[in-house]
Amino acid sequence: MSPIRHALRSVVALVGLAGFGVCFGYFAAHQSSFSRLLGGEVEQDGERRAEVKAVRVVIDAGHGGKDGGAQGSGLLEKKMTLDVAQRVRRELAKRGIRSVLTREEDETLSLSDRVKISDQYRDAIFVSVHFNTSSTPSVSGLEVYHTSPKSLETLVALKKRFQLPREEKLEDDRNRVLAEAMQASVARTTDVRDRGVRNRSFYVTRNAMAPSVLVECAYLTNKGEAGKVKNPHFRNRISQGIADGVEAYFARVEAYVEGGGEGEFG
Secondary structure: OOHHHHHHHHHHHHHHHHOOOOOOOOOOOOHHHHHHHOOOOOOOOHHHHHHHHHOOEEEEEOOEOOEOOOEEOOEEHHHHHHHHHHHHHHHHHHOOOOEEEOOOOOOOOOHHHHHHHHHOOOOOEEEEEEEEOOOOOOOOOEEEEEOOOOOHHHHHHHHHHOOOOOOOOOOOOHHHHHHHHHHHHHHHHHOOOEEEEEEOOOHHHHHOOOOEEEEEEEEOOOHHHHHHHOOHHHHHHHHHHHHHHHHHHHHHHHHHHHOOOOOOOO
């Protein structure tokens, strides 16, 4: 095993004990930085620090306000994404996982504002909820997107946040692992066509420091699938799948940590 890979595994194991949201990066011989990494955001008071640490998931209801998003079969994306996001929050609460929404109502929210909200929560993951459209009505199914690697600016910000050397290469596979866990879980609970995990450069997945995915839950332009989306029970199944995906991701991280960082993550 190369010294760099050994160091990468060491930091995953150590940081995982403190919280699953921490960057899987190079750490060799930087123990003093690690103590600061575990200390939370030093500029926050104790109450705020505890609140930030408690939040494990940031749920982003896509579109909103002036931006209605996709339309099809009498459905408007911004309404469906908020409905599902709220259901996900309730489902996660049942499981003892604290989450926050980027928007609580029908309001206009920029992509950069969504990322800023996510970046407040050091140990959280970011899940953006969307619905899809196609010029071909027969197209249907579920897609989950991630961006690997993240933008250069985001990698620099991650190194600064976790006190990692700027000159070292930062290897971060969390987005892909989260996307795979999410795709498998939502496809299972909804029983829709599995269109796979895809690596695309979306703003929120590219620029959020957290492990982040964008979930295209179904196609509103497919009449059969849109009919399912209109049913609250189906939207509950979507939310259950997303919550299952969150838990599956955390379980993968925990297993990797408990295994001493041996083997491939994911």
